[in-house]
Amino acid sequence: MPSRRLFVVATLGLALLAAFSVSRARVAAAQPAPTAEPSDPPLIDLAGYNQLVAQHRGKALMVTFWATWCEPCRNEFPLIVSLAKEYAPQGLDVVGVSLDEDADIALVRHFITLNHPGFQNYRQKPGIDADAFYQGVTPDWRGTMPETDFYARDGHLARYFVGDRQRDAFVQAIRLILAVPAGENRAGAPIIVGN
DSSP, X not given: OHHHHHHHHXXXXXXXXXXXXXXXXXXXXXXXXXXXXXXXXXXXXXXXXXXXXHHTTTSEEEEEEEOTTOHHHHHHHHHHHHHHHXXXXXXXXXXXXXXXXXXXXXXXXXXXXXXXOOSOEEEEOTTSOHHHHHHHHOTTOOSOSOEEEEEOTXXXXXXXXXXXXXXXXXXXXXXXXXXXXXXXXXXXXXXXXXX
C-alpha cells in the first residue's frame, strides 16, 4: 500500500506541475512583447556633419550637441524637444548630436527613450580628433557643452550658443533662421553669436 500511495502522490504532483506550467505559458503569451531598444544613433564625423547640414539646405536647421554626462544638456533637452515640435510646422528641422563615448551607449539609449525627441540623433564617431570636429562645426567652439547651432534656410551658420540658454534666446534664434528665405544665398554672411 505505501508504494501505491507514493505512486498517487507522485502522479498528483506531476499533474499539478503540468497545470502550473500550462498556466504560466498562457500568462506569458498574454503579456505584450517587450519593446525593442531604439536603434543606436548613427555615428558622425566632421565630413558626415557637413553632409547633414547640406542635406537640410532649404529648411531652417537647429543642431543641438549634448551628452548624458552634461547636466546642463540634460536640463535643456526637453526645451529643445518642445521647440522642435512647436516650430516644425513653420519649417524648422532639428538634429541632435551626442558626444557620449561607446561605454555610455546604454545611457544614450535610455536618455533618448525617456525624452522622445521626435528628431534624428547622431553620435560623434569615437576616435576622431574632437578638437578638429568642434572647430570644424563652429570655429570658436572648444567643446563647452551644451552647444546649439542655428543654420538659416540658405545653409549658413546664422547663430550659435555655447552653454545653456533660456527659452527666449532660442525663440529669437529660431525666428532669425526661419526669416531667411530659402532662395537667398548668404555665403560668407557673418555669424552672430547668441547672448
